[in-house]
Amino acid sequence: MITKKSLPRRTFLRGLGASVSLPLLDAMIPSMTAAAQTVAAPSKLRRIGYVYMPMGCDVTRWTPPNANTLEELSPTLSPLAKVKDSVTAITNLELKNAYPGTHATSNSAFLSAVTAKRTESTDYFLGTTVDQIAASTIGQKTQLPSLELAMDLLATVGQCDNGYACVYQNNLSWSSPTTPLPAEAHPRIVFETLFGEGGSVAQRKANLAKRASLLDSVTEEITRLKNTLGPSDQNKLTQYLDSIREVERRIQQAESTTSDNPLPDLDRPKGVPAAYADHAKLMFDLQLLAFQGDITRVITFQLARETSNRTYPEVGVSDPHHPLTHHGNDPDKIAKVAKINQFHVSLFADFLEKMQATPEADGTLLDHSLYLYGSGMGNPNVHDHTNLPILVAGGAAGNMRGGRHIRYDKPTPLANLHLTLLNKAGVNLDSFADSNGQVDELFGALDV
Structure with a gap:
């Protein structure tokens, strides 16, 4: 029997005030026998993420045309073509507890599936969200139990929507009924946050001046580690570190060009790309690094706040998003809403493609992750919370059957899906919120 000491999974490269976590390498798997490697690195789900799309969708362009399969994609879901075998669309899920229909409750019920207390003050009350239930179990062995991200830099305060405090729209994630987690x-x-050295704006600028790159401070340790690794691990490490350096470069580029930005946005913090797509892709890339480095195993990401008046000139939509969703069945406005929906899906699709192209253990990063993408609102014109636009991606390591369209005959609680995903991610619960079962069709032996 050949024995070999393995590299600990929680290995960090450490330099001057910095530490860099590492991706899962073959050297981290105990090398006693081939069978031992299989036991040490089983095919399983390791992570769970949630992406929120605001203000529902044009359901006619969203819904896949065929029952049971994604062989033919709808116009809105067409950007998923390269990863559709890892994606399942689910039709006719609902959030009963989001009524009366509001933007605030669409956002707040998406991950909690409970009714928000109607208040304009600080006595808000909701429920613990699924991501935090996951974090309490699968997030306890990582640097960050969870990571909360968003695209909107300013969180409004006070009353935002028909008597509901803005906190319900600002936060997807709640660690308790009274504790929202800012994104x-x-x-x-x-x-x-992922790689070290936070602090004030002045401190961060000083840190940038002190060191051009996080990786420059750990160069010697990187060289030493590479000399101990096999060719496959060396390639994995190089690709991971190159990804970190590329993210650094894009952040620094955004910081260097912001002061020359001609847009009349004097409060724009340095380091935020001017174009929405560039900003969103950077935030998705940070998620990939966080998962690949096992810095966290639970992530939430809000693509925009409910009632957002953001415009999307990248796809030819100069009208503010929120007014367009109150379209009054105007075909032109509905078409513009669909363009925004498709744009958001395309950003998610790019992210999934990168995860699918990232090897890990006996599969890919996408195989060992689950992502739920969707909205807490169905038809935004009438503020309903039924027939929600919902996608589930990844999960092959848990036998998720992708390339499918699950269509329920009658409205079914979104909480059923939340319960299913929690259980597949290793968080064993009998029920969640108003669940009345699980989405059994989502997982199971793959068709031969």
């Missing part, structure tokens, strides 16, 4: 939208702050 971070600034890439530089997120990067430093």
